[in-house]
Amino acid sequence: MLKDAYQSAEEFAKSHYENFPVISITLPKEAKKHIAVVYQFARQADDLADEGIVNPEKRIQNLELYEKRFSDCLCGQFITDFWMALKNTINECNLSTQYFYDLISAFKQDVFTTRYQSYTQLLDYCKRSANPVGRIVVEICGVRSEEAFLHSDSICTALQLTNFYQDVSVDWQKGRIYLPQDEMEKFGVTENLFDEKQNNANFKSLLKFQLERTRELFVDGRKLLPFLPSSLLVQIKMTMLGGEKILDKIEAIDYGVIETRPKLSKVDYLQIFAKGLLTNAR
Known part of the structure; x- marks a missing residue:
């Protein structure tokens, strides 16, 4: 399941346009999969904040649900394999979880500011x-x-x-x-x-x-x-x-x-x- 989730994250990263390569061929395989799943986390949250046809209140609700799912994943509760892969990356790389909450905070701000x-x-x-x-x-x-x-x-x-x-x-x-x-x-x-x-x-x-x-x-x-x-x-x-x-x-x-x-x-x-x-x- 983890392998498939990471592969899906890499495909997700490659499918989105940026001004720079999100995951380049110069990165080692282990780092590549971890960076890809972090990118997917950030991009999915950004997309929730930027859903033009959804009213602002609903976008905030969606972001709050996303934040809850992140908190749940830190406690070992995974609604999808993506969240399992993200928790695995956080554990293996000893990542600071506050950075993820900071990202969600900014995306919430984007809805109304x-x-x-x-x-x-x-x-x-x-x-x-x-x-x-x-x-x-x-x-x-x-x-x-x-x-x-x-x-x-x-x-x-x-x-x-x-x-x-x-x-x-x-x-x-x-x-x-x-x-x-x-x-x-x-x-x-x-x-x-x-x-x-x-x-x-x-x-x-x-x-x-x-x-x-x-x-x-x-x-x-x-x-x-x-x-x-x-x-x-x-x-x-x-x-x-x-x-x-x-x-x-x-x-x-x-x-x-x-x-x-x-x-x-x-x-x-x-x-x-x-x-x-x-x-x-x-």
């Missing part, structure tokens, strides 16, 4: 929506260092922010804006701009500022590399390269994310994979 007044508020969301995943992956690979965790946080926050900029048009259709309200005001950007799809000078300046700050997070994230075992090193490099490539693409379309959602091509993936393999220096 559609604006963020400041960058600080946005970072608090990232602290629970993205950073726990990185910390879990680092734990799976046997790293237990607070300094490593902090650099991992920089990578995950940068990836989350990058996804926000990439999905400006998608999120607007869902009634969400992940650009800090105070910074929108500072740069003279109003919400009317999104409806009118105006990629004007003010919006370009705002997004340019966001991208520059996010690139600094990726730079700090590279300090994680010396802490990593070789089995995880290429995976993390490719993850960062994927995020940075999206930032490049946003710049290439002159910050026109209100009308266009940039995404990676097959050629981009091949280049990222090759660069991740060839740049072996930590």
Whole structure:
């Protein structure tokens, strides 16, 4: 049963589009299955929060039920083999269970919170929506260092922010804006701009500022590399390269994310994979 559950988790991970490979061929088999089942946990919860045809109250109920099933699995009660595999991963890798609860907390917040007044508020969301995943992956690979965790946080926050900029048009259709309200005001950007799809000078300046700050997070994230075992090193490099490539693409379309959602091509993936393999220096 466990073997089938892990295989199903790996297939689940491969079937979902991301800006980076969730599980690459460079990972050892054991780490691959554990990362896949953690990804499935996070993605399923995210999907529950993002079910557009379901009213917000029902989405919260679904997330609370998901949280209960997670708590049950920690007590050895499994409604499906997926939960059994997740508990096995938590036990084998000695994972911090609070990170899983943090993820669910962020997804609950996503149901009702559609604006963020400041960058600080946005970072608090990232602290629970993205950073726990990185910390879990680092734990799976046997790293237990607070300094490593902090650099991992920089990578995950940068990836989350990058996804926000990439999905400006998608999120607007869902009634969400992940650009800090105070910074929108500072740069003279109003919400009317999104409806009118105006990629004007003010919006370009705002997004340019966001991208520059996010690139600094990726730079700090590279300090994680010396802490990593070789089995995880290429995976993390490719993850960062994927995020940075999206930032490049946003710049290439002159910050026109209100009308266009940039995404990676097959050629981009091949280049990222090759660069991740060839740049072996930590």
